[in-house]
Amino acid sequence: MNQKLLIINPGSTSTKIAVYEGEKELFEETLRHTTEEIDKFKHISDQEDFRTNIILKVLKDNNIDVKQMDAIVGRGGLLKPIVSGTYNVNDVMLGDLKDPTKGEHASNLGAIIANKIATSIGKTAYIVDPVVVDEMEEIARLSGAPELPRKSIFHALNQKAVAKRYAKENSKRYEDVNVIVAHMGGGVSVGAHKKGKIVDVNNALDGEGAFSPERSGGIPSGDLARMCFSGKYTLQEILKKITGQGGFVAYLGTNDARVVEKAALEGDEKSKLVHDAMGYQVAKDIGAAAAVLNGEVDAIILTGGMAYGKPIVNLISEKVSFIAPIVVYPGEDEMLALAQGVLRVLNGEEQVKEYK
Numbered sequence: 159m160n161q162k163l164l165i166i167n168p169g170s171t172s173t174k175i176a177v178y179e180g181e182k183e184l185f186e187e188t189l190r191h192t193t194e195e196i197d198k199f200k201h202i203s204d205q206e207d208f209r210t211n212i213i214l215k216v217l218k219d220n221n222i223d224v225k226q227m228d229a230i231v232g233r234g235g236l237l238k239p240i241v242s243g244t245y246n247v248n249d250v251m252l253g254d255l256k257d258p259t260k261g262e263h264a265s266n267l268g269a270i271i272a273n274k275i276a277t278s279i280g281k282t283a284y285i286v287d288p289v290v291v292d293e294m295e296e297i298a299r300l301s302g303a304p305e306l307p308r309k310s311i312f313h314a315l316n317q318k319a320v321a322k323r324y325a326k327e328n329s330k331r332y333e334d335v336n337v338i339v340a341h342m343g344g345g346v347s348v349g350a351h352k353k354g355k356i357v358d359v360n361n362a363l364d365g366e367g368a369f370s371p372e373r374s375g376g377i378p379s380g381d382l383a384r385m386c387f388s389g390k391y392t393l394q395e396i397l398k399k400i401t402g403q404g405g406f407v408a409y410l411g412t413n414d415a416r417v418v419e420k421a422a423l424e425g426d427e428k429s430k431l432v433h434d435a436m437g438y439q440v441a442k443d444i445g446a447a448a449a450v451l452n453g454e455v456d457a458i459i460l461t462g463g464m465a466y467g468k469p470i471v472n473l474i475s476e477k478v479s480f481i482a483p484i485v486v487y488p489g490e491d492e493m494l495a496l497a498q499g500v501l502r503v504l505n506g507e508e509q510v511k512e513y514k
């Protein structure tokens with residue numbers, strides 16, 4: 159009999175919920191969160207009740223009985239760097255996710271909420287391919303400051319899922335293709351996938367790569383250092399400028415790319431400039447990833463919520479289609495990928511991993 163799974167996927171601008179029976183989606187809903195809603199909370203872990211309550215309400219409103227679930231699956235957050243796979247939620251993991259000094263991102267809530275619901279019904283909670291999956295080559299880890307090595311923090315789950323989908327749709331194995339994936343969500347990551355490994359990717363959380371609806375992306379380091387020591391800001395305020403209140407939020411006061419796109423199309427010059435600048439930066443990162451892959455690129459995949467936006471897709475495509483064919487998978491395949499990761503474990507095809 160097919161197993162029933164509740165899937166919980168907290169993103170920086172949304173909470174996505176799904177129920178699967180085997181690989182069949184029975185229910186899916188995306189709840190979008192405005193900057194005002196999210197900004198009320200000092201720490202990500204403070205959002206636990208807010209997001210849990212809306213999840214339980216959505217389930218109730220749709221007559222879904224959580225007790226019927228065989229397992230609960232959450233998006234995995236800011237843990238120590240680990241290999242790709244399915245992990246059961248344990249106390250060490252929960253301790254790291256609840257410790258704000260280890261990093262803060264909405265994905266931390268995936269395991270926390272999944273565990274809370276799983277415990278209440280006596281079932282197990284899992285995560286799959288958390289944002290800290292690390293397959294970077296050694297050469298990619300060096301920044302110019304030895305005490306500040308580069309880190310692999312990105313949309314690992316969807317990057318892997320869409321790259322595998324591309325390979326399958328082209329009758330190839332993921333391990334036999336080179337692709338560049340640009341995930342454009344609340345954060346933006348551009349990954350270079352070389353024969354089944356993501357050998358380089360920007361840290362999508364912490365001030366690397368293109369700016370995004372709510373992140374600064376890479377910013378001038380010297381000016382940032384001077385801003386930090388100007389006496390005008392606390393550490394918390396500076397970190398917020400990088401993650402949460404950067405990008406579209408800083409320029410335009412919204413994390414909603416649909417609002418920015420609409421204003422740009424209606425002639426608002428600032429919205430158009432900011433919208434186009436983000437596309438320009440993503441295109442530059444795709445060019446850099448092509449260099450990582452020595453120009454041997456089978457496809458460039460544009461994905462994430464913003465890949466629904468035709469103007470941004472067109473802008474990026476115009477700049478990088480000389481490198482390889484463009485494939486657009488709007489939204490993400492994260493819910494199915496979370497379900498599949500746990501089904502492989504429940505069906506005995508894969509060993510569950512233990513986070514230490």
Ligand SMILES: Nc1ncnc2c1ncn2[C@@H]1O[C@H](COP(=O)(O)OP(=O)(O)O)[C@@H](O)[C@H]1O
Pocket residue numbers: 168169170171172173342343344345371413414415416417419462463464465466467468489490
């Ligand atoms: N139809 C659309 N056109 C353009 N942008 C969109 C569309 N739908 C969603 N988005 C934007 O995608 C971004 C969120 O992407 P998503 O991958 O869902 O992110 P997250 O998981 O970080 O919440 C938001 O800025 C949202 O406004």
Ligand SMILES: CCCC(=O)OP(=O)(O)O
Pocket residue numbers: 168169170171263265289311312313343344345346362363
């Ligand atoms: C923490 C990296 C992944 C990321 O940025 O996710 P969102 O786009 O959901 O914020």
